[in-house]
Structures are given as C-alpha cells and as structure tokens.
Amino acid sequence: MPGRKEETPAIMNQDFIEALDQLEREKGISKDVLIEAIEAALISGYKRNFNSAANVRVDVNRETGDVKVFARKTVVEETADPRLEISLEAAEQISPHYTVGDIVEIEVTPKDFGRIAAQTAKQVVTQRIREAERGLIYHEYLDREEDIVTGLVQRQDARYTYVDLGKVEALLPFHEQIPGEKLKQGDRVKAFITKVEKTTKGPQVLLSRTHPGLLKRLFELEVPEIYEGVVEIKSVAREAGHRSKIAVFSRKPEVDPVGACVGPRGMRVQHVVAELHGEKVDIVKWSEDPEEFVKNALSPAKVVSVEIAEDERVARVIVPDYQLSLAIGKEGQNARLAAKLTGWKIDIKSESQVEANQAAASEEAREPEESEEWSSPDGEPGQGADAWAAERTE
Template identity: 40%
Template sequence: MIREFAKVADELGREKGLSRSMLSEVLREAIVTAVHKKIGKYGEPEVTVDIEKGTIKILIPKEVSEEIDSKWHEISIEEAKKYKENPQLGDIVMVPTTLEALGRQAAIAAKNKLLEKIRDAERQVIYEQFQNKVGEILNGTVLKTERDNLVVNIGKAEAILPKRESIPADFFGRGDYVRALLLEIRVVKGWPQLILSRTHPEFLKKLFEMEIPEVYEGIIDVKGVAREPGDRAKVAVYSTNSNIDPVGACIGLKGVRINSISQELRGEKIDVIEWSPDPVKYVCNAISPAQVLLTNIFEDEETIEVVVPDDELSLAIGKKGQNVKLAAMLTGWRLDVLKESEYNEIRKVRLIEQEQEFKEFDELYNLEHIDVLTDEMVRRLVDAGIDDVEKLSTSNLEEVAAALEISDEEAINIINSAIDYLTSKLAELQDDDFTEESEEEE
C-alpha cells in the first residue's frame, strides 16, 4: 500500500507541477495526519518519505509498560528490546508501523489530507509561477466554455477569458490556440483565478513588442495605446534615434508588421502616430488623418480646441465620434473639434468679449481714478510699467518714488490711496453680489 500511495502522490505531483521535495513534505504531513487519526495526539510520529524510491517509513511513539492497555500507546519490555537497547519502564520507544496496520480509516484520512495538501501546494505554485507574469502575454488552448467564459489551459494551470475581455469577433472552439494578456490574479474562495484579456490596451502594446524587433529592443518606445477592441486603435510611438522613423518601422514594408498584429485582433484597424512631448503637436498627430489648421489650449479646463477644414470635420470626428474619442483617450486631453467656418464666427464673438473685458478692466483699474495723481504722474507711472491701479497697490515705495521723483512719504500716500480705492471697489462688488442673490431667493 505504501508503494502505491507514494506512486499515486508522485503522479499527482507531476500533473500539478509540484517539485518532488515539495511533494515529499506534502505526503509526510498527510501520513502524520493519518497516524493522529488512529492513535490521537499521543506524541509526535516520525515519518520519512522518499518519493524516488517509493518508500515511506512510519515510526510511532510507545511507552514501555508492564501492562498493555493499548497496543498503539504501550509496549512491553521484551518487545521494546527489538527497537532499543536496555529499555526501562516509562521509556518512549519509536516503533515502526505501516499504513495497512493503521487501518482503512487512517488510509482514507491520509488520502484526503494528501489531496488537500496537494491542492494547497498547487495554489502556491500558481502564485509563484504567475504573479510576476501579470501584464504579459500567455499562450494556451481552449478547454471548455463556462457561462460564456472560456477556460484556457496554459500549461500546469487553467485561466479564464471572460466574455467582456474578448474581442467581439472572437470565436474559439475547444482545442483552439489562444493568445491573451494575463490581466490579474483574483482570489475566488481562497483559490487563485487567472484572468485573461484580449481587449486591454496593454495587450496591443505587448503585441507590438512581440512582432516589432525595434520595440522589443527598446529602440522604439510605445508611449500610449487607445482602443475600441476589434474595431479601431491608435498607438503612439517614439524613438530618440533620429535615424529611425518609428511610425514606418512599426507599420513595416507594405504594412506587413502592422497587418500581422491587426489579424490577431480580428481585423482591428490600427493607426500608428508619432508621440511628441509637445501636447499640441501630439494632439495634431493623434487627430490624423484630418488636417489641423490651428489649435487653442485651455490648460485650466484640460482642453485643446482643434480647428479643421470644413470638408474634413467628419474625418476628424470619425464614425460615431470614434476618431476624436480615441485621440482624446490617447493624449489625455479633452478635444473640442471645430470646422473653420464655425471657429471664425466663434472668434468674432470672443474678440468682442475680449474688447469688452479690456474696457471694463480699464474702467476699473485706470490710474485716473486715484485722486492724488496728476496727469503728469499718471504718464510717468505708465512709462515706468506701473500702468494700472492693481500694479500701483503692490509696488514698493522705492519704485513709485523713483518714477515720480517724490519723497518716500508721498510715495506711501499714493500707494495707500490705490489700496483704499481697490478695497472700496471690492466692497461694492460684494454688495452687488449679495443683492443679486437675495433677489434670486425672493
């Protein structure tokens, strides 16, 4: 029985990818459990396992006694002499036994514990084997379909390719070859579950590394990927080597390189564009194939306004907004695409608003509002670069005194007059806001 037990354990271990040293320890713990099942926690048995030879040695502790109440716990002096020289009453002697001697219940307990320990060891092997492969592409074959999810054999383990992580045009049957990204390792009921993805942007990036030598070698860097899986994608590439065209290298002669990647993605159209540290240039590249006439950047709103010819608006936006959506995803900017004629009208309105703002600013901050200043003083301050009340209020007295050729005391008086003026205007504005809020509440 012991040889068969070791043989079965060895076969199970090889099937699960367990090392013999790990398997020996697993089997040893299972045998210890079986001994405890039979004799209870009466001392600690000694169990030695040799998987290669297919041997298991079991020694159980027995006390040397005059009266034998339990053959599993006590041993006579005459019997103890077989295992120890000159035994005395009360001595503990390690006595060999076998699985057969321990009985059927002990053997079942050993088998159950063995399966449990192998499963625990398998869990640990999966963690150790795959925890550093998250974000890498794995190859496997389809085993079966469970609730629209594919179960994929990836060697000594199984992985799940959920339907949501599959390209819409994907269709795999049992035994079919699958390439996918190891997206994450989840723990489900204490067991590691490997989750695959063919829709994640990183999958496309890794395909570039596998199919394009310059990317694999680091000569070309894939800076960003945006995808609508199975339909269209944009990939930004860059090289510090001025002698290399990163876009052309990734596309390949007659598109051979990019086409092989597209075929893996069920015909997904891939636009390869050049990355730039200049956000405006990057956006212009990303919005291609449309021509960009001009751009306006609004950093506070994280928005770039893109103006294109009237006849290329639909090209810039793309079918169902796909082109501009992917460009925005790729660059990280919100893109507002306008046709040239529309922008011209908006520009006219903006100029009028800008003129009005300048007028209001001039009316509010004009130096002529400061009573202590003469026309000549205003001219001198403007020549010195102090051309509005706000600047005057924050100027130091040396600047004002030098510009007007006056004493420090007179300069302080002028600066304080500017501060008093701004304070009064701020109070007026706050009163106006309070009045408007009250009227709205009523």
C-alpha cells in the same frame, strides 16, 4: 494463522524515503515538510482508529522510514486519567530522573499500524504534490500578469470561454471578448492576462481580448525595434473591435517609429490587425510637445492649429471645414481616442466656426457703445433718448 507474515510498522522503507528525495529534486517539495505532514496525518489516523483521547507523537525515521507512535503522559502524584497521565512511581521505574510535571513518552505503536501509515502517507504525498504543482503554476502565471499568452479554445458556457494554456485552463469572460468575435472549439487565440488568483481548486487565470495591453503586447511581438528598446510605445487608446491608436517614440533619430511599426508593405501592422479581427489601428508619433502630440493624435485629420490651456487641461483645435467630420470621427470616436491617447480634453472647431465666433464676439464688443444712446448721462432712470439728445445739443 500458519504461514501468515505478521505486519510490522516499518512499512515506509528505504524506497519510500528515496522517493521523497526524488520528489524534492523534481518538484521542489521539501522532504522534511512532507515527513512533518505525514506525521501530523498519522497522529489523526491513530486517534481516529485506536485512542481518540490520547496525547501522542508520531516519529518517521528520516533514514529508514520506520514509523513509531509515542504516548505523551504527564507525571503526577496520583493518576486521574491513565491515557494522559502517569504516576511518579511508574515514571521513576522508566527513569529515576523524572519529577512531577515532566512529560514521559512511551512507545505504543500498534502492530497493524503499518497499513494505516502506508495509506496515510500515500494520501498526504499525493495531496502535497498536487498543492505544490498548483503553487508552481500559480507563481508562474502570476509572474506573467499583464503579458500575452496563446491558448486553445476548449468550451463555452453562459459566462466564460475556457482557454487551455497547457498547464491551466484560463477563463475569458464574454465581456472581455472583442465585440462580434465568435470563438469556436479548437481556435487558437492570443489573450492578455489581467489577473491570477488562488482558489481551492488551484490557480485561476483571467484573460482579456479587449484590454489595451493586448494591442501593446502584439506590437512588441511583431516589431523587433520595440523588443530591442529602440522604439517605445508611449500610450495606447483602444475601443476593441472598432478602432485603436498607439503613440510611438524612437530613441534613435535615424529610426522612424511609425515606419517600424507599420513594417515593410504594412506587414507588421497587418498581422496585428488580423489577430484583432480587422480592428483598425492608427499609429502616430509621440511628442513631448502637447500641441504637436495632439495634432498627431487626431490623424488622419489635418489640423490648422492647437492651443493648449494648461490650467483647464484642454486642447483647443482648429481644423479646415472639410476635415471637421474626419477629425471628430464617427460618433466622436477619433476625437475620443485622441483624448485618451494624449490625456488632454480636446475641443475641436472648424475654421468657419471660429470665424463666426470671432464675428459674434466683435458684435458683442460693440453693444455697449450702441446702448449708450439709451442711457441717461447721470444714470437716472426715466429720462428718454430725446431728453438726452437735447441736453447733448445744448
């Protein structure tokens, strides 16, 4: 038609190449990788729209953006399929150096291939940008596994609470929420990253509010001495929503690890407790001496003595009678947490129980002497006590 400008295949111009260079700088996506992906997509586009049986190669000029399509044909004596083969005679007209078995490339770029190339390039670049951004987000949060993050509650369904972390929407399963905790849309929450997975829809970040690691990370945020490495959290035992224990150790004798974690007027531990919606936290001093550590772990109960059985991995603890219920705790919670914290099985008895057991043991030790009155001296059955007594008198 008069006045109509003919389409050319060189539509991916210098501006397009410059845009790829900019993407490489800003997104970290290799320009060569993008162009190779565009070329592969254009091969599929050519076969779909022009010649599905052809063996072709698409070349995108790295400097100008020009796009050319080349048919790749094998040199044969006689052609059976002209779409894939070229006769030796025809090949020699292109170059006398061709022999049977060589591959000849012939440019077959369609006149309107530019439109297809532009659409395909846009789709490929968009897809690769999305994939690259997902990859960057995945690696960013993968590096933050077992770390604490802050996000906004977005919505809830039957299985998850969805938390917006800024670059990704994370999943907080209901069984990983603190019992009795009710989160509402817009609430700001801190959570522990338990797992980061790759999915077809992008990275999936799983959170927890019940993990012991959350308690540890919260103290690291609140206590400068822990962040600086002066105070170390040696172990954590937690029953989320109810009670937790942490064992702390100071690398400097002049620094009290328990006092550092409690903070002035208890402010540091109060901030942690508030974040965990009132969960009670016991801070105890760690010791390399198992007896001392078990005694500290049972705090606030007072302990009379601790006996360690290394082979059984059992700590036998004696407490005053009035401290027994405190040492065991409600439904055994204090003793259970102390066992988790120390790694020892803990057997708790009161002083009166120990005395009663000792008395019973003494009584059992005397039983063989008393039974001697009912045994014959030679061990023969059937002789009564009277016969033996008479024999003893003689």
